[in-house]
Amino acid sequence: MANETHFFSTTPSTREEILEATFYALCEHGYADLTISKIGDHFNKSQSLIYHHYEDKDDLLLDLLEYMLEEFESQVPVSTQSPKAYIYEIVDQIFGDAEGSNAQFSKAVLELRAQTAHNEKYRELFRRSDEFVQKQIALVIREGNEQGVFDVEKPKQAAALFQTVIVGVQGQQTINENNIIGSSKIEFRRYIDQCLISSNE
Amino acid sequence: MANETHFFSTTPSTREEILEATFYALCEHGYADLTISKIGDHFNKSQSLIYHHYEDKDDLLLDLLEYMLEEFESQVPVSTQSPKAYIYEIVDQIFGDAEGSNAQFSKAVLELRAQTAHNEKYRELFRRSDEFVQKQIALVIREGNEQGVFDVEKPKQAAALFQTVIVGVQGQQTINENNIIGSSKIEFRRYIDQCLISSNE
Known part of the structure; x- marks a missing residue:
C-alpha cells in the first residue's frame, strides 16, 4: 500500500501497520460501516493479528x-x-x-x-x-x-x-x-x- | 416528550414528529448505533408510520x-x-x-x-x-x-x-x-x- 500520508512510519511496527490499515479503511468506509474485516482488506498480514492486538473496533x-x-x-x-x-x-x-x-x-x-x-x-x-x-x-x-x-x-x-x-x-x-x-x-x-x-x- | 430545542414546531405534523424523534434518538445513540427501532422509542405513534414515510435510516x-x-x-x-x-x-x-x-x-x-x-x-x-x-x-x-x-x-x-x-x-x-x-x-x-x-x- 502506498504511504500516501506523511504521518505513518516508512518502517512500521505491526501496531503501526494495523493502524495504517485502520486509517485507510476508516477513510474509505466511515465509522459506522467500519468492520475488522474491512480493516483486514488494507492489511497485508493475517487478520487474526488484529484480534490479537485489539479487543474490538473502538x-x-x-x-x-x-x-x-x-x-x-x-x-x-x-x-x-x-x-x-x-x-x-x-x-x-x-x-x-x-x-x-x-x-x-x-x-x-x-x-x-x-x-x-x-x-x-x-x-x-x-x-x-x-x-x-x-x-x-x-x-x-x-x-x-x-x-x-x-x-x-x-x-x-x-x-x-x-x-x-x-x-x-x-x-x-x-x-x-x-x-x-x-x-x-x-x-x-x-x-x-x-x-x-x-x-x- | 418535552420540546427541548426551539426549532421543532409546537403543533407538529407527522413528518415533524418523526423528525423530532429522529433528532433525539440521534443525539442519544449517535449515527452508527441509530436504528429505526430506537427512533420508534422517541415516537408516540406506531413505528410503522416511520416506514411508511421513509425508505431507510439515511x-x-x-x-x-x-x-x-x-x-x-x-x-x-x-x-x-x-x-x-x-x-x-x-x-x-x-x-x-x-x-x-x-x-x-x-x-x-x-x-x-x-x-x-x-x-x-x-x-x-x-x-x-x-x-x-x-x-x-x-x-x-x-x-x-x-x-x-x-x-x-x-x-x-x-x-x-x-x-x-x-x-x-x-x-x-x-x-x-x-x-x-x-x-x-x-x-x-x-x-x-x-x-x-x-x-x-
Whole structure:
C-alpha cells in the first residue's frame, strides 16, 4: 500500500501497520460501516493479528486516534524561526491543501470527533489534544510578545480562536466547494496581521 | 416528550414528529448505533408510520438534515437593527451556550457532517447550507460597508471565516472543557472590532 500520508512510519511496527490499515479503511468506509474485516482488506498480514492486538473496533480506533493526535501534536512546528514566521507556518499547516494528505487526515479526524458526542474516551483524547495545541500556540504568541513582534494582551484567548479555526477547517475539508477554506485562510492571515502583530512591526 | 430545542414546531405534523424523534434518538445513540427501532422509542405513534414515510435510516436522516438546515438558515437574523448590532447577534448565535439547545443541535449536526466524507447527498446539503450562510453574512457586512459602519474590502472573504468558525464551534461543543469556546468568542469579537468595524466608528 502506498504511504500516501506523511504521518505513518516508512518502517512500521505491526501496531503501526494495523493502524495504517485502520486509517485507510476508516477513510474509505466511515465509522459506522467500519468492520475488522474491512480493516483486514488494507492489511497485508493475517487478520487474526488484529484480534490479537485489539479487543474490538473502538479499542482499535481509540489507539489510532491517540497515534494520530500524537503525530498532529508533533507537527506543531518546533522551530528556531521568528515567532512571526512560525505563526504563519502554523496557519499554512492549519489550512493545508484540500486535496492532499491533510484532507485525508481531516476526514478521519472528523469521523472520530463525531464520536465525542457519545463516548467519553474519545472526548478525553480530543480534550487533551485540543488543550495541548492551544497551549503550544499561546506559547508562540507569548514569545512574540516578549520579542515585541506581537502585541497580544491575552495569548491564550487568541490561541482558543486558532483552535476553533483548526476544528472548523477539519469539518469543512470534505465539502470544500467554492473555496471557503481558501478565503478563510486569507481572512485569518488578515486577523493575525491586524490583531496579533505589533503596530511597530 | 418535552420540546427541548426551539426549532421543532409546537403543533407538529407527522413528518415533524418523526423528525423530532429522529433528532433525539440521534443525539442519544449517535449515527452508527441509530436504528429505526430506537427512533420508534422517541415516537408516540406506531413505528410503522416511520416506514411508511421513509425508505431507510439515511433517507430519514437526510430529511432531518434538510429540516435542520432550513431552520438554521431561518435563524440567520432578519433584522431591522444596525449592521453592527446584527453582526454581534450573529456572533451570539454562533457561539450559543454550551449546555443548551445549541449544544444538542451541534451534536446532531456534527454526527451528520461526518457523513459528508462518504455520502455525496449529505455533502450536497451541507454545501448548499454553508454557501447560504456565507452569502447572508456577506450581505450584512456589505450593508455595513454602505452605511460606513464597516470597512471591509472583501465581505465574502470575511464571511468565509465566519463559516469556518461556525463549523469549528459545532465541532467543539461536545468537548467544551476549559472554556475554549468562551475564549474564542471574545477573541472573535476582537477580530470583528479591529478588522471589520470602520475606524471612524
